[in-house]
Amino acid sequence: MENGNREAAVYCASSAEIAPPYLEAASQLGALLAANGITCVNGAGRAGLMGALNDAVLKNGGRVKGVIPRFMVDAGWGHPHLTETIITETIHERKAVMVKSADAVIALPGGIGTLEELAEIITWRQLGLYRKPVVILNTNDYYRPLLLFLEKMISEKFMKETCRELWQVAAAPEEAISLIRTLPDRNPGYTKYN
16 A cells, blocks of 8 residues: 555444454554554444444544445434545445545455455456455454355365465454555456456
8 A cells, every 4th residue: 555545445344242352353453544544444334343443543533434325324324423424325336436446455354244345355356356455354263264265266276376366364453454555556357367
């Protein structure tokens, strides 16, 4: 991530029943994003990891750009104090807006929505549609089953060996920040994987 590029899209859970270690890691990441002058771009939620992340960024003087579909605003799911809130008409539009100007993506633990976002951005990297780093923050080894499954895809030849370049794994928020700041932009490109 170059000095002039200061946005990271963060995918994460909005469930309010998450164990404290996950909330603590989200808060640590938020504080680190703020300390490094990196705008946090996420789904604008007020609960769960998203709420903890947003609160920590704001508490530490950072910026949060929230992107949320209108139906979620109407349901009262949005965080009321973000630096900027962008309202979209659909989930698909929300996801595209989140990564449009993002210089990196970080995936915290989450549910099916987070998994879907992570799978999509890895696919976009594979196809050359997104060129920036994708980092999986593996708090409490949460993503171990997914990482094993990705390895199975590779060993069974559903993905090429070089697909391992599409994502990086961080064990702690500090490592995630280090990765997004130091990984070069790469465009593996569609033809490389076919």
